[in-house]
Amino acid sequence: MREIRVLVATAWRVDRRLTLAMIAEPLGNTLVLMSGLWLAMLTNGVIRHDPRQVVIGIAALVLGAGLGWQLDLSASQWRMVLGEKVAHAFDTEIARLCAELPTLDHFERSEYQNQLELLRQRQGLLGNSLSALAVTVKAICAGLTVLILLVVAHPAMLALVLLALPALLITRTQQRWRATAEDASALPGRTARHLRTVAQDRDAAVEIRLFGLADYVERRIDTLWRAQRAPIEKTERKVALASLAQQLLYVTGVIAAVGFVLHQAIRGTSAPGDVVLAIYLSQQVQTAVIWPIQAVTGFGRTLHTVRRYLWLVDHARAAAPTGHLPAPERIVEGIRLENVSFRYPGTEKWVLRNVSLTIPAGGALAVVGENGAGKTTLVKLLTRMYEPTEGRITVDGTELADLDAEQWRERLAAAFQDFARFELTVQHAVGLGDLPHLDDTAHVRAALGRASADVLPQEAQLGTSWGGADLSTGQWQRLALARGLARTTPLVRFFDEPTASLDAFTEDALFGSMARATDGANGMITILVTHRFSTVRSADLIVVLADGGVAELGSHRDLLARDGRYARLYRSQADAFAG
């Protein structure tokens, strides 16, 4: 079974000695359970005046129970230590898998988000799943030992095993109820979490106050929380009732079995020791018959979580880009989009439809269009956050999908409107854009200079929560831009409205120089997405996207001469500035 293999292999990888030591726990427990046998021997020895039986009984009782108890106790502590180590290993692996998923599909699709949410909620359980495996083995050994002892006490007592059948059915049903409730609570749970994050989010704080959303958000979270709890609570009530029925059944069975052996002893067909053993076992059968079933089903529940983890592993594997050709060191001809169409995963709407265009090596392309025209989507396709649904993108004739995605991204530089705020030192927040130069102060200084972002000393800590400086949105954005400019010789540089928080003149000054700053050595292409036509003007080629397609394509001069959509937009902005 793949789930068990993964658990044991992870434990083995994390700590071999502790993994081996897990055997001590069922062994110790079995020795403790055997006490009933020695108790029966001792009772028979006393009644029959047999000193040998008495001595063996006492010695076995003291040694077996003492040693077994100690083994059981120590091993259960080792198991917990191992469980923590395994939990840490799984948590690290989940974080790694999520961070390394090559595309962004999992952020878009509701079913993936629900799976990830359940996985996050159950991460602790994943860590305990090894413990659950050890407990299951221990419970099964205990069950077998008690079965053997039942036969020794009186074979008829084996009838108690029949109690396992309804218990099995009941626990299985309970497990199914719980899984259904869990699935039903995933979506409201995730939505509530999202709203909680938004409620505490610094960026949302102003709008929440301005629009008077605090009460609404609180009520909504409360409603969602109830919606998340409702199926769970309803299920837990059903589970409790079923457990009660199962207990009643069990107690009735035990009373009948012990009564039967007592009756046999009164009639003289059983030894007195057997009655002692039967009474001892009556306390153990509860555990020995029901415990393994509960342990197996409980373990089944943790396997459910392991299965979600394996889903993530498989998803990461399936999502792994297929291309393995080395990414080029330079672009000689250019990048071509041939009839590229794209729909976001799980949606029906075509965001891009039959887009064809060529971006020549060394050129600067400006992408313009109204909100939602597909400009950012185009950038996402070129950075391989998504693959085209139809059509293809080629770099010097080689299909982008055939290139090694990681290598391709290593040759890109990018700055986005939705930038990350890395609360590190300025040096590192910018150096992350060119990891090999993370600590290279001269390199980062140059990047800061290119983005006109030298607002703070490089060693300054960012973020007030770390006792560091607080920056304005525009200053954060300049740092993000500097990060985007940290790689000095990428093949493609993307600027997707990275200066939305800067004024038009600053943007113009920055990009006017940048778009022209291609030295041609590696055929570097610059792709600029912006709504500001004063900046667009400096690009070699301008593409106007509309309704998912290319509405116009050409240089600033060509497009003005054509007097179409671009010319209208350009003039309206120019008039606005002039006015």
Ligand SMILES: Nc1ncnc2c1ncn2[C@@H]1O[C@H](COP(=O)(O)OP(=O)(O)OP(=O)(O)O)[C@@H](O)[C@H]1O
């Ligand atoms: N993750 C997503 N899942 C589904 N649809 C999306 C997703 N991201 C964007 N879209 C849709 O794709 C279309 C194009 O979005 P895109 O962000 O590319 O537009 P844009 O031209 O960059 O817009 P803007 O100028 O507002 O930044 C929009 O209709 C948007 O709703």
